[in-house]
Amino acid sequence: MPRPETSPEFTRHMDCNRYRDVICAEQGRVRLDNGRYIHANWITALGEQRFICTQGPLETTCADFWTMVVQENIESIVMLCDTVEQNKTKCHQYWPTPDKKQLHFANKMITVQFIEETALEPDLYRTKLAVLSRNGTMYVHHFHWRRWPDRGVPQNDLAPLRLLFHVQQFRRSVVHCSAGIGRTGTLVALHIAYDTLQRGQRLNILALARNLRQHRAQSVQTLDQYLYIYFVILRYAQNKAAKLNIDERALTTFLREMDERMTRS
Template sequence: MAQASFHPLDQDLQRLRRRGRTTRRHRRRSKNRTEESREEDAGINDLALQLQDSHYLSQAARRAQVKVFVEHTLSTGVVGLIAEFKAMKRGNDFSRMREFVAQIPQGRNRYKDVGCLDFQRVMLHLGPVSYIHANYVSTPVNSKRFICTQAPLPNTCADFWYMVVQEKSIAIIMLCNFVEQGSRKSADYVPLSFDNKTYNFDGVIVTLKKQEYFQFPIETRVHIRVSFLEVRVPGLSPHYCIHYHWQDWPDRGVPDADLASIYLLTKIQTTTAPIIIHCSAGVGRTGSIVLLQNSLELLQSQQPLRDIASDLLALRKQRNNSVQTQHQYLYVHQVLLNYLQKMKYLDDSINPYLEKFTADYEAATKGF
C-alpha cells in the first residue's frame, strides 16, 4: 500500500471531480519493520498537524489540560467506569419522540425500542417525506458536527440520500456491516462493486466513481473501505461525497483500541458540513465515535478534558441512548489514553497505572 496521506477531505473530492473515472483499490505492499516505524512516526506528526491540537503548548500546560480526565480514569479504573456507565440509565421518553411514534405504522424506524428525539431531529425538505430517524449532534466547535442516524431500511434509502444532498454532507461513516451474525443490519443503500456501480432509489441515482481502502500509517487490524460517490437528485447539480465503511467493528463489541478511529476522524475533520454517521441503530458504535471527536475538539480548542460521563449525558440529550454497552464506554477511555500517551500529554511516571488500566481493559473486553 502506498504511504499514508492525510489530504483534507475537500481535496479528495476535488480530485474526484477532476478525474471523473473509476479506479480500483491498490493492494497493500509488504514493508519491513523499519519502513513501518518511519511511516508511523510520520503519521503521528501528521496527526498532530491535522488536528491542530495543543501540541505546541508547554508540557505543563498540556498535562494540566488533561489532568482531570486522566486522574479520574485511572483512579476510577475499569470496574469503576463500568459502574459509572451502568448508573447512567438508558430509556425512551416517548413524549419527547412524538414523530418517531407517529412513524411506527409507516415502517420508517428500524427498531421500536430505539427512539428518535424530536429535539435536533433532521427534517427533510427534499423528497416526498419529511421524516428520517436522524438527529443533529453538536461538538465544541460545530453545532451540527454530526448527523447520527439509523442504517437505511429498504424503504428509506432514497430518504437517506436526500438527507446527504440537502445537508451538503461530504463524509459518511458506516460502522456496521449489511449483515451481522445472520441478521440484516442495513439495506444495500450504497454501491460497493464496479459490477453494479449504479443504484437507483426512486429517481435518486448513486454511482460509485472510485474505491480504495483507508491507508493507515500504523499497524492495525481495522479495515475501512473508502468509496467515492456521485449522487444525482432530479433538478439539482451532482453531489459528490465519500463513504467510509468500517468493516470489522463487532455489534455491541469493540475493535482494537489503537489510533485507527483517531486517524479516520482526522481525515474528515476539515469538513464543516455535517458528518453523517451510522451503525445499525445509530446509537452504540456511532455514539462511541462521536464521543472521541468531542474529546479531540476539546483538545484542539485548548479546553480541559474532563470526565466522559458528562459528555455522554450531553450527547444523549441530542441522540437518545447513545453508547449502548459498557465495552463501548471503556473503548472511548482506552483510545483516549493511548492517544494522549502517544502525543506526549502524559508523564512517564504514570506508565505503571496506564499498563494496569490497559490490562484490566483487555480482560474486560476480551471476546467482545
C-alpha cells in the first residue's frame, strides 16, 4: 500500500517519537494550540464518532498527551498495551492509579485525578479520571485492555466488539498501543467495519485498511492483524447466521483455520 506524506514535524521532533521507523502522516495530524508536536492522527468514522490514534506516551510527552485530551475534548482513552512487555518499556505510566491518585503535568497546569477503577472483564479495566485545567474539570474514561500481544492478535475473538460497545457512547476517543499503529489500527478498523455492517452498507476490508493507512500510516501492522479483522467480523456474522444469507459450512471452515493460525502465532 502507498505510504502517505510524512509530516515535516516528525523529523523535526525525533525526540518526541517513540519509534524512529513509525512515521506520523501529515494528513489528519493533531495540531496542538501551543505549537507543540505530538505523534497523533485523527480518524473519522462513519457517524459522529471520531478517534485519535497515537503512540504510547513517553515520559517527556505525557504533558502533550494530556494537553491534547483537554484541547480536543476527549471523552475516553483506549489503551491496548501494557507499560512493560517482555521486559521492554512500551508506554509511560501517564494516568493515576489507586496507589498514586493524582498526577500533575505541564507545570501543574493540568492535574489528572483517579476516581474509581472497575474490572469489566479479566483483562479489561475501566478507570474514571477527572482532568483539571484552566478550562475547568472534565471526566475521562480510561479503558485498559491488557495482554494483547505486540504485533499479534488476542485469543478472544469477540472481545474487541465488547470493548467497542463500551466506547461507542463517547463521541471522541483516543486509542493507543505502543507505536499506535498495529493493535490501535486493528481496533479502529474493527469499529469502522462493524459500523459499516450495522448501517447496512457494503464492507470492503481491504479498501478500509488502505484508507485508514492514509490517515494513520502503517496501521494494521501484520498479516495476522489484517486477517483478525475478517475473523472477528465473520465470527460476529456466524452468531447472526440465522438472520443472514451465509454459507455456514464455508464460514465454519474459514473460522476454524483462522483459529488454528492464531493459536500457532
